[in-house]
Amino acid sequence: MxxxxxxxxxxxxxxxxxxxxxxxxxxxxxxxxxxxxxxxxxxxxxxxxxxxxxxxxxxxxxxxxxxxxxxxxxxxxxxxxxxxxxxxxxxxxxxxxxxxxxxxxxxxxxxxxxxxxxxxEGRQIGSIGLSEPDAGSDAANIATRARFDGERWVIDGAKTFISNSGTELGGPVVIAAVTGTRADGKKEISNFIVPSDTTGYQTGRKLRKIGWRASITHELFFENCAIPAENLLGERGAGLRQTLAQISTGRILIGALALGILQGSLERSVEYMKTRRAFGRAIAEFQGLQFKVADMATHAHAARLMLYDAATLKDSGVPFDMQASQAKLFASEQAMQAAHQALQIHGGYGVMAEYPVARAFGDAKVLEIVEGTSEIQRMIIARAALA
The missing domain is CATH 1.10.540.10 (Acyl-CoA dehydrogenase/oxidase, N-terminal domain)
Structure with a gap:
């Protein structure tokens, strides 16, 4: 190795x-x-x-x-x-x-x-419909509604930024919708399973992104979308709690994507520096570029330890929320930095789309946004540290 x-x-x-x-x-x-x-x-x-x-x-x-x-x-x-x-x-x-x-x-x-x-089993692809035009990090602000007519749940609303939506393999989308008002005046939110062929469920426009371009992302629309009563997922009113319970795991997994970009940027940079020559010698001999590689290698090692620690805590059944946020924050920001430096090392070739370093640059930026922005992660970490 x-x-x-x-x-x-x-x-x-x-x-x-x-x-x-x-x-x-x-x-x-x-x-x-x-x-x-x-x-x-x-x-x-x-x-x-x-x-x-x-x-x-x-x-x-x-x-x-x-x-x-x-x-x-x-x-x-x-x-x-x-x-x-x-x-x-x-x-x-x-x-x-x-x-x-x-x-x-x-x-x-x-x-x-x-x-x-x-x-x-890989025969279908699932997607989750939480984000809306006015409800991203503020998940409790969702506006999509579901009403029970005595036999079925009827859903009306819209979702956006939904990964894996609209694929030819079908698969369910699990969406969050408002089902009433709680005793404290806040929205009652429940989760529902909507099969891809449900009448009233429509895939909107395909969204174009600076990264993750092969990951299909759409808007979703629900208009008088009726599903059986048994498609309620878990308890009524537990939707937000259910979704938030998965977020820390999602942050570990986003961190893993970031680590992959970080590692890939490092490997591609090392390979390029060993073969590219300038001023009569391999650019691997230039100390300024060596320092960039040193930082990438150090950050990849640190991110790997943080992510593996958070995953091991999850496997052990002990709390890992803070570790997940720390790992996601560090890995995603260092992936962005590594992608930037890898592009700089490749010079003019780095801005050409046929080179993986160029594609990784856009991918890395997405990771600082999804599953909670870097600012959200810092809020979570600070709250835990000051508790």
Missing amino acids: STIHRLPHWLGEEHAMIREAVRRFADKEIAPHSEELWEQETFPYDIWRQAGELGFTGLPYAEQWGGGGGDWLSFVIVLEELARVDCAVANALMANSTVASLLSNYGTSTQKDLYLRPIL
Whole structure:
């Protein structure tokens, strides 16, 4: 193993084997198509199916429902290695996992068999509909409503920035909607499972992004969208609590994507510096560029330790909210910095879209926004530190 990608000494043999398997898959099956996926902004269906067959899509979930029965540390490693090559592909698995967590933790046996199993096995793709035009970080401000007519739930509203939506593989969207008013005057919010072929559910325009271009993102619209009463997920009024309970896990997974970009930026920079010559010698001999690589390597190692620690805490069943926010904050900001420096090292080639460093630059910026901006993470960390 290269010294620029050294594993923590305490990592088990099983985790090391998973890393090598995913790295081979990413290099062989994803890397050759990454530029095309970026240019055409198309979802990699063949890659998704292969990932499902290899067990990557359902790795940390129960085998009873089509999962792999693995741990969250293993899934972090999977996302890290995929994002090292193409963050959009890794994000598809990450977003699918958020839906899977909601269904796994709060769904009935029937709901799990109908909706969880297909997305864990890679036959369908799940999405989560929380964000709205006026409800991003302020999730409690959602306006989409659901009313019960005695037999069915009827949903009206709109969602935006929804990853994995509108794909040809279908799959459910789990959405949050206002179902009434609580005793304290605040909105009562519940979660619902909406199958992709439901009448009144429509995919809006495809949203174009500076990064994650192969990760399909749409607006969603619901107009008199009627679903069976049994498509309520968990208890009525528990929707916001259910969703917020998954956020810390999501922050670990976003951090894993950031670590992948950080590691990829480091590896590409080292390779380029060893082969590119200027002023009669390899640019790897220039101290100014050496310092950039030194910082990348140090930050990648630190981010990996933070993320693996947070994932291990989750696997152990102990609180990990603060560690998740710290890991997400550090990894995402250092990924942005590494992508910037990698582009600088590549010079004119770095701004050309056919070079992975250019594509990683846009991907990295997205990671400072999703699952809570850097500012939100600092608020959470400060609140915990001052408690």
